[in-house]
Amino acid sequence: MTTAAQESPSVALMRLVNGYQVSQAIHVAAVLGIADHLIGGARRIEDLAQATATDSGALYRLLRALAAVDIFREEEDRVFALTPMAQCLGSDMNDPVGPWAAFIGRPYVRRAWDELLYSVQTGDSAFSHVHGTGVWAYRAQHPEEGALFDKAMTAISRQVCDAVVAAYDFAGVSRVVDVGGGEGALLAGILNANPALSGVLFELEQVAARATDRVAAMGLAARVEVVSGSFFEQVPAGDIHVLKGILHDWDDRAAADILRNCREAIAANGRLLVIERPIAPPNQGAEAKFSDLNMLVSPGGQERTQEQFAGLFGAAGFRLARLIATGTRMTIIEGEPIPP
Numbered sequence: 596m597t598t599a600a601q602e603s604p605s606v607a608l609m610r611l612v613n614g615y616q617v618s619q620a621i622h623v624a625a626v627l628g629i630a631d632h633l634i635g636g637a638r639r640i641e642d643l644a645q646a647t648a649t650d651s652g653a654l655y656r657l658l659r660a661l662a663a664v665d666i667f668r669e670e671e672d673r674v675f676a677l678t679p680m681a682q683c684l685g686s687d688m689n690d691p692v693g694p695w696a697a698f699i700g701r702p703y704v705r706r707a708w709d710e711l712l713y714s715v716q717t718g719d720s721a722f723s724h725v726h727g728t729g730v731w732a733y734r735a736q737h738p739e740e741g742a743l744f745d746k747a748m749t750a751i752s753r754q755v756c757d758a759v760v761a762a763y764d765f766a767g768v769s770r771v772v773d774v775g776g777g778e779g780a781l782l783a784g785i786l787n788a789n790p791a792l793s794g795v796l797f798e799l800e801q802v803a804a805r806a807t808d809r810v811a812a813m814g815l816a817a818r819v820e821v822v823s824g825s826f827f828e829q830v831p832a833g834d835i836h837v838l839k840g841i842l843h844d845w846d847d848r849a850a851a852d853i854l855r856n857c858r859e860a861i862a863a864n865g866r867l868l869v870i871e872r873p874i875a876p877p878n879q880g881a882e883a884k885f886s887d888l889n890m891l892v893s894p895g896g897q898e899r900t901q902e903q904f905a906g907l908f909g910a911a912g913f914r915l916a917r918l919i920a921t922g923t924r925m926t927i928i929e930g931e932p933i934p935p
Contacts, residue, residue: 620661621684622700625693629658629667630677630684637676690754698747703733703740707892720895730894735801745802748777752839756784758921759870765789765835768866772797772833774826774857775841778809779819781870782837786818794819795831826853830860839870839925843886844894847907854911858932867913867930874900882924904928 602610624630627647632638640658644651655673662669666684668676677685684693698704703726710721723729734741765771765785772795773782782794796806796819803823810819822831827849830836836857842850857867872883887898899907905915913930920926 617661617664618696619700620657621666621696623657624661624666625684625696626700627654628686628693629675630681630693631686633667633675633677633681634685634687637670637674640673640675643675689757691750694743694747694750698743701740701743703737704893711888711892714891718891721892723895731799735799738801741801742805745777745805748840749780752777752780752784755839755870755921755923755925756781758923759839759925759927760784760788762919762921763868763927765792768792768834770795770833771835771837772831772860774830774836774838774853776806776837776839777802778806779813779815779821781839782819783810783813783815785837786815792818795833796821797826797831798823799825826856828856830856832860832862833865834862835866835868836861837868837870842869842896842907843871843890843898844896846896847903847910850896850907851910854907854913858912861932863932863934865932866916867908867932869904869928869930870925871928872898872924873904873918873926873928874898901928909933 627649629643629647632643632646640655641651643649643658644654647654658667658675659669661667661681662675665678665680667681668678670676682688683690684696685691686693706725707720707722710725713719713724714721720729722733726733728736734744759781765788768789769791770793771782771785773779774797776782776796776798779796782796786792786794794815796803796810798806798821800823803821807821810816810821820831826841838853838857842853845853854867861867872880872886874880874883874887883898890896890898901915901918908915908930912933914933916929916931918926918928
């Protein structure tokens with residue numbers, strides 16, 4: 596059997612060219628909840644088809660293809676079981692990937708990526724070109740899509756939450772503001788690990804309404820104030836302002852505006868925590884660099900190098916203090932307010 600290391604350049608390239616097929620197959624498996632149906636053990640394809648209201652022959656073809664890339668395992672008599680990667684599609688995992696897979700394969704997302712060439716030729720967002728509006732306005736107009744996006748972001752927060760809490764010392768802090776904090780997964784993790792803290796979850800109105808229920812369900816209603824608004828207008832006051840996956844959605848001008856509002860609201864001895872994926876040196880760090888392409892295609896933002904973060908911080912009145920590895924793909928980029 597030929598291994599990936601033994602592949603010829605043309606075979607390896609063809610595998611990458613056809614990668615969209617694997618991505619979309621994972622998307623369908625996630626939407627159907629196949630992993631959850633296999634939590635109790637291996638099942639015949641006929642049982643899975645009945646449980647998911649699908650055609651058994653077509654479902655078999657989907658799962659045998661995914662089993663060939665180690666997502667699910669095919670056993671005798673068309674029986675399928677979970678593999679370690681397939682378990683990550685389950686809804687009860689600590690590091691779930693299923694919600695992201697369900698979101699990334701949505702037709703409106705794919706249509707924007709179909710126009711990657713437009714973005715490369717113009718430097719503009721393909722999403723806005725295709726849909727006639729930006730991603731945030733589109734999701735506000737299509738709340739069902741916004742809910743899927745928020746669910747994906749919550750899953751990503753769960754993946755990095757424990758690592759962020761373990762990597763950063765929140766001692767001496769009383770009030771944490773999670774700017775654009777989605778449904779509150781990261782803030783909840785910080786507060787659960789630091790019982791003396793209170794928090795502010797700051798989000799757009801349509802997200803804040805869902806976040807209020809989530810915060811209550813997590814038993815944190817007494818410690819979390821949910822505030823709705825736009826971070827382009829103002830940001831609530833606090834000792835630490837956390838922005839996870841926020842700045843990469845925006846170009847430098849807009850990102851600097853967000854940070855300036857944080858600078859106005861942060862305590863004199865406060866700290867800014869930007870949680871993102873810095874761009875690696877040449878020929879390294881494929882994940883962040885493809886995420887950068889996604890930022891170009893969809894919201895029109897960008898991933899940044901350490902030097903670019905330092906410049907962005909400086910333009911908004913912060914000094915880049917240090918980068919803190921979390922053991923995940925995310926890095927904590929800490930800033931300190933520059934005295935006036």
